[in-house]
Amino acid sequence: MSEPSRPLRKVLIANRGEIALRVICACKDLGVRTVAIYSEADRYSLHVRFADEAVCIGPAKSSLSYLNIPSVISAAEITNVDAIHPGYGFLSENSDFAEVCHASGIKFIGPRPDVTRMMGLKQIAREKMKEHGVPILPGSEGILESAEHGLEVAAQIGYPVILKASAGGGGRGMRIVREPSELPGAYAAAQSEAASAFSNGDIYCEKFIERPRHIEFQVIADEHGNVEVLGERECSIQRRHQKLIEEAPSAAVTPELRKRIATSLKKAFAAIGYSNAGTVEFLMDTDGSLYFIEVNARIQVEHPVTEFVTGVDLVKAQLRVAQGEKIAAIIGGPVKINGHAIECRINAENPVTFAPSPGRLTALNLPGGVGVRVDTAAYTDGVIPPYYDSLVAKLITHGRDRTEAIARMRRALDMFVIEGIHTSIPLHQQIMADDEFQRAAIDTHFITRFLERQKSGAAGQ
Ligand code: MV4
Secondary structure: OOOOOOOOOEEEEOOOHHHHHHHHHHHHHHOOEEEEEEEHHHOOOHHHHHOOEEEEEEOOOHHHOOOOHHHHHHHHHHOOOOEEEOOOOOOOOOHHHHHHHHHOOOEEOOOOHHHHHHHHOHHHHHHHHHHOOOOEOOEOOOOOOOHHHHHHHHHHHOOOEEEEEEEEEOOEEEEEEOOHHHHHHHHHHHHHHHHHHHOOOOEEEEEOOOOOEEEEEEEEEOOOOOEEEEEEEEEEEEEOOEEEEEEEOOOOOOHHHHHHHHHHHHHHHHHOOOOEEEEEEEEEOOOOOEEEEEEEOOOOOOHHHHHHHHOOOHHHHHHHHHOOOOHHHHHOOOOOOOOEEEEEEEEOEOOOOOOEOOEEOOEEEOOOOOOEEEEEOOOOOOEEOOOOOOEEEEEEEEEOOHHHHHHHHHHHHHOOEEEOOOOOHHHHHHHHOOHHHHOOOOOOOHHHHHHHHHHOOOOOO
16 A cells, blocks of 8 residues: 555545535544535534534525535534545536635645646537547537538538527537537527526537437546546436436447447547546447547536446545545456446335425335445435435445346345335336336436336336
């Protein structure tokens, strides 16, 4: 093990729920002390219980607590932490927050603020990736200057095209344009929507892929210019831009393609000075080509499937990178993809209407056994508050191959008991039994087709 040049003594976790607990686990494994922050709605949460110290930072509403930068920084200063781990969501990709951390002498566990800011401008990220050999979709060079400029680019690349907000991401502020007559209206709408949602009306344009797979690559980079790529995840099973099921590896990525993309990403990420964990989103066209779309400069919800198939503890790796350690010491050998892993997100929601279903858990049984992992902050008599996202647990299974991972997922779902609220467990049981899912015949329209099949009574076996 390489000696950390800046060993972490104490870390504040600027998050809640399962990811706060996940970070506490990694800190405990490294012998790092932890500080939890919590809102008034989370006083009895497990992250508060299992951290060494805990500070209440405000009312239930996120904007007044987990998103309140002065409150988070005050808690960090009072408890004298060395660093802040932001988890995902909340302040995790807020480069202003990362800057305030550093100005207060606190290490932000993530990429440098200037790099995160650059990745947040999607057309700049696109340009940088292109510059270093990562494949991108045909589209505008930089932002569109006008609707006329959009018409010129679209005429060149061919319809349909998609207009995207430079400061958007995750599906917000996009417009599909199928013919020239639609473009000026779509451009004006996208621009005003982006201006009010992101205070930045910049729009760029790409060729629209009708039926893509959503595939993302895991990157981990140290602060000495070394980058490693830990394979990919298949994330096509989503509903309204909320992922439901993720797996690693993708059944659609060959070892040659994986190698080629990894090589290009190592070059690009070294060149932009990226450090810590990152995810690179791609779309795969029906011909099997992968195209870069955006970078997520944070640890992601679905990181456990990558941990299962690579054996790398990604959150511990984030902490070690922040201590100044080198990737070679952290990964300790060449990356090998071992078997197959699947994650089902268990949400507090009605499995038919998808309406949120917060409340008290009157009974809980977590499944276990070979190849099963549950990441959750849930406990019997605990409450899922209505203020935050509806994730109750992540159920992750591993097998020697996809078939074994599915069998273990079905067994684990059957033994997962949650009473008192509605959850997506029944939905996952039906998807696991679905023929298209079992054949890995998936793309971003899978859920739409699946729900249609359910309605028409043509269920799987
Ligand atoms: C696209 C696309 C088709 N063509 N870009 C949605 C989320 C954001 N990260 C990018 N998104 C898309 N970008 C081009 N050029 C289709 C989507 C898209 C999508 C992508 C991944 C997973 C689910 C999706 C659902 C609808 C649209």
